[in-house]
Amino acid sequence: MRIIKLAAIVLILSIGSISCSSDDDTPQIEKDPMDGFNLVTGINANGHTVELYSEIDGFITGYNEIYIRIKDNVDNSYFTDAEITWMPVMHMMGMSHSCPRSAVTLTDDDTVFKGFIIFQMAGTEEEYWELALDYRTGGQDYSLTERIAVKTPIDQKQQVVSFMGNDDVRYVLALVGPQEPEVGVNDMQALLYRMENMMDFSVVADYKIGLDPRMPGMGNHSSPNNKDLTYDANSTSYNGKLNLSMTGYWKLNLKLSNSTGEVLKGEDVTEEREASSLFFELEF
Amino acid sequence: MKIVDNVQWARSLSVAWVKYALPMVLLSVIMGCPDRSMAQEPVLLQDSIITIDLDEVIMISARKALDHHRQPKPLSSLDEYLESSRKVDMVKRGAYAWEPTLNNMFSERLSVTIDGMRIFGACTDKMDPITSYVDVSNLSKAHISSGQQGAEHGSTIGGAIDLELDKSNFKETGIRGAVESAYESNNQMAVVGGEVNYSDPGFYLDTDIIYRHAENYKSGNGQEVQFSQFQKFNASANLGYKIKDDKVLTASFIFDEARDVGYPALTMDVSLARAIIASVGFEQPTLLGSLTNWKSKLYFNTITHVMDDTKRPEVPIHMDMPGWSDTYGFFSEARLITGAHRFLFKLDGYYNRSLAEMTMYPNATDQLPMFMLTWPDVRTANGGIYVMDVLDLKGSSLKLATRLALQGQYVADELGLNSLKIFYPEMERSKTRFLKSISGQWHKMWMPWHLNAGISYGDRAPSVTEGFGFYLFNSFDNHDYVGNPDLKNEKSIEANAKLTLERPKFKIGAEANYFHMPHYIIGAVDPLLSAMTIGAEGVKVYRNLEYAQLFNTSLDVEYRMAPALKWTGLITYHRGTDDRGENLPFIAPISYRSGFQYHKNTFSGAIQMSGAAEQLNYNPDFGEDRTPAYTIFSVSAGKTFYLDTDSLIAKVGAENIFDRTYSTYTDWKNIPRMGRNFFLTLSYSFN
Numbered sequence: 001m002r003i004i005k006l007a008a009i010v011l012i013l014s015i016g017s018i019s020c021s022s023d024d025d026t027p028q029i030e031k032d033p034m035d036g037f038n039l040v041t042g043i044n045a046n047g048h049t050v051e052l053y054s055e056i057d058g059f060i061t062g063y064n065e066i067y068i069r070i071k072d073n074v075d076n077s078y079f080t081d082a083e084i085t086w087m088p089v090m091h092m093m094g095m096s097h098s099c100p101r102s103a104v105t106l107t108d109d110d111t112v113f114k115g116f117i118i119f120q121m122a123g124t125e126e127e128y129w130e131l132a133l134d135y136r137t138g139g140q141d142y143s144l145t146e147r148i149a150v151k152t153p154i155d156q157k158q159q160v161v162s163f164m165g166n167d168d169v170r171y172v173l174a175l176v177g178p179q180e181p182e183v184g185v186n187d188m189q190a191l192l193y194r195m196e197n198m199m200d201f202s203v204v205a206d207y208k209i210g211l212d213p214r215m216p217g218m219g220n221h222s223s224p225n226n227k228d229l230t231y232d233a234n235s236t237s238y239n240g241k242l243n244l245s246m247t248g249y250w251k252l253n254l255k256l257s258n259s260t261g262e263v264l265k266g267e268d269v270t271e272e273r274e275a276s277s278l279f280f281e282l283e284f
Numbered sequence: 285m286k287i288v289d290n291v292q293w294a295r296s297l298s299v300a301w302v303k304y305a306l307p308m309v310l311l312s313v314i315m316g317c318p319d320r321s322m323a324q325e326p327v328l329l330q331d332s333i334i335t336i337d338l339d340e341v342i343m344i345s346a347r348k349a350l351d352h353h354r355q356p357k358p359l360s361s362l363d364e365y366l367e368s369s370r371k372v373d374m375v376k377r378g379a380y381a382w383e384p385t386l387n388n389m390f391s392e393r394l395s396v397t398i399d400g401m402r403i404f405g406a407c408t409d410k411m412d413p414i415t416s417y418v419d420v421s422n423l424s425k426a427h428i429s430s431g432q433q434g435a436e437h438g439s440t441i442g443g444a445i446d447l448e449l450d451k452s453n454f455k456e457t458g459i460r461g462a463v464e465s466a467y468e469s470n471n472q473m474a475v476v477g478g479e480v481n482y483s484d485p486g487f488y489l490d491t492d493i494i495y496r497h498a499e500n501y502k503s504g505n506g507q508e509v510q511f512s513q514f515q516k517f518n519a520s521a522n523l524g525y526k527i528k529d530d531k532v533l534t535a536s537f538i539f540d541e542a543r544d545v546g547y548p549a550l551t552m553d554v555s556l557a558r559a560i561i562a563s564v565g566f567e568q569p570t571l572l573g574s575l576t577n578w579k580s581k582l583y584f585n586t587i588t589h590v591m592d593d594t595k596r597p598e599v600p601i602h603m604d605m606p607g608w609s610d611t612y613g614f615f616s617e618a619r620l621i622t623g624a625h626r627f628l629f630k631l632d633g634y635y636n637r638s639l640a641e642m643t644m645y646p647n648a649t650d651q652l653p654m655f656m657l658t659w660p661d662v663r664t665a666n667g668g669i670y671v672m673d674v675l676d677l678k679g680s681s682l683k684l685a686t687r688l689a690l691q692g693q694y695v696a697d698e699l700g701l702n703s704l705k706i707f708y709p710e711m712e713r714s715k716t717r718f719l720k721s722i723s724g725q726w727h728k729m730w731m732p733w734h735l736n737a738g739i740s741y742g743d744r745a746p747s748v749t750e751g752f753g754f755y756l757f758n759s760f761d762n763h764d765y766v767g768n769p770d771l772k773n774e775k776s777i778e779a780n781a782k783l784t785l786e787r788p789k790f791k792i793g794a795e796a797n798y799f800h801m802p803h804y805i806i807g808a809v810d811p812l813l814s815a816m817t818i819g820a821e822g823v824k825v826y827r828n829l830e831y832a833q834l835f836n837t838s839l840d841v842e843y844r845m846a847p848a849l850k851w852t853g854l855i856t857y858h859r860g861t862d863d864r865g866e867n868l869p870f871i872a873p874i875s876y877r878s879g880f881q882y883h884k885n886t887f888s889g890a891i892q893m894s895g896a897a898e899q900l901n902y903n904p905d906f907g908e909d910r911t912p913a914y915t916i917f918s919v920s921a922g923k924t925f926y927l928d929t930d931s932l933i934a935k936v937g938a939e940n941i942f943d944r945t946y947s948t949y950t951d952w953k954n955i956p957r958m959g960r961n962f963f964l965t966l967s968y969s970f971n
Contacts (some may be wrong), residue, residue: 133553168382183656184596184702217646218601218654222814223706243706245816248654249646 014104037067043133045144047073050133052148055179059129059150061119062159063174063191068104068113070135078111082137088117088148091198092127100172100193100201105278118174118191119150120162157281162195165256165264170195171204173256173282176237181244182284188242190229190280192256210255211240212269212276217249220274244282252280337741340369340428344450357860357920359466359475359934359965361496362420366445369428370838370854373872377952378547379471379501379556380415380514385950387430387797387836388858388871392747392805393774395624397437397446399536400581401563401633402666405608406589407554408658408749408756411547415447417540417559417587419518421477421494422766424450431778431797432594432723432740435687436630436670437615439719439744441776441801449536451491451522452483462969470961471501490522500546503956506947511553511596512547534565549952550759552605555592561585571618575629580616600818607640607659617670624676633667638748639697642755657886658756660700662748664693668719678727683738687721695752704769707825710717711769717745719773734784743773748819750805750826755816756809760952761824761869764815765807768826775802789844796837804832804862809905830863834871848884853877857903869906872949873899873913886924893917897947911954914946935965 037053045175052066070079084104090097095144123129129150134143159175176189193201215221229240253276255266266278320468344365363382374382386394396414405412427446431781435445458589459482466475497515500508520538527533538561545554563583571578591605613634620627640659675682692716695701705711723740753767780797807824815822836857855876879892887911895915902908920937943960
């Protein structure tokens with residue numbers, strides 16, 4: 001009898017140890033649509049406060065998803081009918097230029113607007129970024145210009161490249177995702193722009209970006225079954241598969257070729273050549 | 285059970301013998317002597333009822349049998365005992381934790397159990413075979429069964445090794461104990477151990493403890509083999525209690541911990557290898573009327589294994605590689621004798637969790653550590669039923685056995701599953717397999733001839749490494765290995781035969797077995813994959829060959845030229861090829877051993893020769909080369925002194941007398957074996 005009891009206890013314990021826990025469903029409460037985002041700056045102008053939010057702490061070189069809300073300082077309400085355009089400009093010692101950016105669109109929440117800007121370089125004391133915003137609300141046009149801080153990412157990893165292709169065209173290539181890389185198969189997304197002039201950038205379609213992720217710290221180990229990035233007309237981005245076999249520092253070697261297959265930038269990684277001249281970096 | 289009862293020894297002789305003993309021990313020390321192979325003389329016990337198995341039984345504990353003369357080196361490692369088997373070879377990666385192979389097959393093709401308990405090593409690099417988590421002080425015997433004959437405790441291809449714990453089993457011996465120590469000159473190994481046992485008809489409690497400490501050993505030319513040191517501590521207890529006259533409750537517990545273990549053939553050492561092995565059992569003579577010998581056991585074991593390279597002077601990158609393996613299991617068996625049938629029914633199951641990880645620390649210190657799961661927390665649940673029948677056919681007997689098992693495997697860790705999906709995007713998280721074994725073994729006697737012959741079929745599931753391993757580095761062939769969850773079960777069709785002639789003074793046996801193994805699992809290079817380990821040549825992925833085949837044969841002879849003097853000889857040959865006729869790796873060349881054993885009253889002595897021919901059939905794709913031939917000699921001598929009711933046993937010996945530098949086909953990366961070694965063992969038993 002004692003044995004049977006003991007057997008039952010062990011059996012119960014072993015079942016208990018493999019059973020799963022269930023998640024409680026917490027009741028939905030109305031919450032701040034920007035909960036979880038960082039307010040990077042609030043610009044006071046025109047009797048309004050223009051709030052710029054990011055998922056991370058500040059603006060960095062590379063791809064920045066930026067959320068905008070415009071608050072009426074009179075009653076602290078947010079405008080819902082705004083039409084916004086923006087223009088980031090880098091003021092350098094001898095010249096100025098802009099960078100690739102999207103249009104600003106309304107999100108699911110009618111007080112929140114969204115767009116992205118790809119900063120190619122960080123600002124300094126002397127050379128800095130300025131964001132010009134034009135918006136129309138209540139039938140009136142407003143504009144403002146504010147200096148903004150753009151820093152290199154804390155981990156110093158390269159996630160945007162500005163380069164001259166073999167076709168003498170200047171391109172900007174930025175890593176959009178994975179934002180939070182994981183061991184395993186990651187969806188990879190990148191944006192490619194052609195620099196038309198100092199202020200205008202246009203999306204480049206139908207090129208191809210070869211992908212070869214490597215770990216320089218592990219004898220240039222590579223992972224298998226990565227998928228090169230190809231153009232997707234819907235998202236106007238380049239999408240592929242990035243396989244990361246472990247955590248750590250990865251160099252994503254890239255090779256850009258145009259629609260006729262001509263290589264514009266980047267090289268294959270070989271025994272002799274440890275890395276391509278075109279690459280992103282990830283560390284996690 | 286075959287445990288030999290305490291024999292009444294002629295104590296009266298003891299005083300007289302002391303007079304002669306000392307000079308004789310001294311003499312034998314001067315002559316240098318004994319040998320390990322003798323020490324490892326396999327002892328084939330015949331089942332008292334029906335001899336049908338080709339099982340080999342290696343006696344380990346002499347204490348309870350008072351049988352020390354059989355063991356030229358009583359405190360040698362379990363590995364050395366196992367090596368004395370005719371079918372077992374030990375793969376060496378250093379001086380410690382050798383991996384047993386049976387019929388030239390490795391752990392994943394074997395069922396290795398301790399008292400029927402399933403245990404799985406926690407090291408992805410096989411640095412901790414199960415046999416490394418027990419010590420000779422825990423054990424009484426090792427049962428070695430070839431091929432499907434070993435299916436009693438689990439699915440197998442090559443066979444089974446079951447290590448039987450040493451128990452007093454309600455003998456009326458009261459309190460007994462022993463202290464023992466041993467020393468080996470080559471690696472300054474010191475062994476100290478002790479045991480205290482109490483046994484009466486209603487209760488027994490056996491306890492033992494042992495500690496081993498060894499420095500680096502030296503090979504034949506006196507060359508020190510760096511990183512071959514080890515230390516190990518082991519303690520165990522066995523308990524038996526009769527609840528009523530016929531109902532028995534048993535419990536067993538083993539704690540084993542090795543630290544600072546060097547592996548000269550590998551790139552990493554082990555800072556900790558710890559096992560806790562526990563069980564409770566219940567036995568009663570009958571069950572449900574006609575069933576008898578009902579035995580059940582619940583068991584649990586947990587293993588922690590930590591690899592460490594911080595003591596190596598130069599490594600391309602430092603890494604930590606801990607591994608864990610926990611197993612919970614049970615079995616219950618009963619016998620039924622009816623007419624000409626002798627049935628054994630056994631129901632068993634286990635649940636194992638295997639997890640191993642690797643963290644690498646980049647030389648560029650500003651970079652984050654690199655982390656991966658090398659075993660992705662694989663949960664294996666296995667339930668099986670085993671039925672055996674020994675059928676008396678009037679003049680011959682037939683043993684039929686079958687095992688049917690269902691095995692489910694589940695990858696519990698998300699990161700681990702995602703890692704594998706890099707290779708296998710469509711991979712399922714869990715997989716179920718049905719395993720089966722059936723065998724028939726026939727025994728016929730025409731005195732003095734015996735014929736044993738059998739055929740069988742069996743299969744096995746891929747091991748955790750074969751199914752789910754992730755970039756596991758094999759230093760022998762210098763490749764990283766990646767598991768393959770899509771592997772089919774490996775199958776085996778086996779035929780065996782043994783013909784023996786037994787005369788009172790002379791015995792000769794010829795034995796052969798043949799395995800045809802469809803879907804044989806082995807690593808194959810995938811040239812598209814990039815190695816992870818720095819310096820590795822490439823990556824191999826496990827796959828099923830169409831088939832492989834393996835042929836093992838041996839001839840053994842025993843001649844008793846005088847009542848106290850015996851000559852034995854053994855020669856074996858093995859051949860293994862794959863479906864393209866290529867050699868399988870780790871197949872033994874022609875090997876032989878021969879020796880004289882002398883035993884009279886309290887004195888024993890032995891001279892042994894062992895060796896192998898050049899390894900002609902090797903496979904360079906697996907890192908093998910043409911291992912040269914070698915022959916080594918060993919001698920040993922022992923003497924028992926009786927001091928009133930106590931006894932003192934002394935054994936001395938020398939191994940590899942001529943200090944040959946050699947390695948065998950099983951030596952990982954050809955690390956040389958130990959050169960000349962003297963040993964001394966003293967064991968004092970009190971009653």
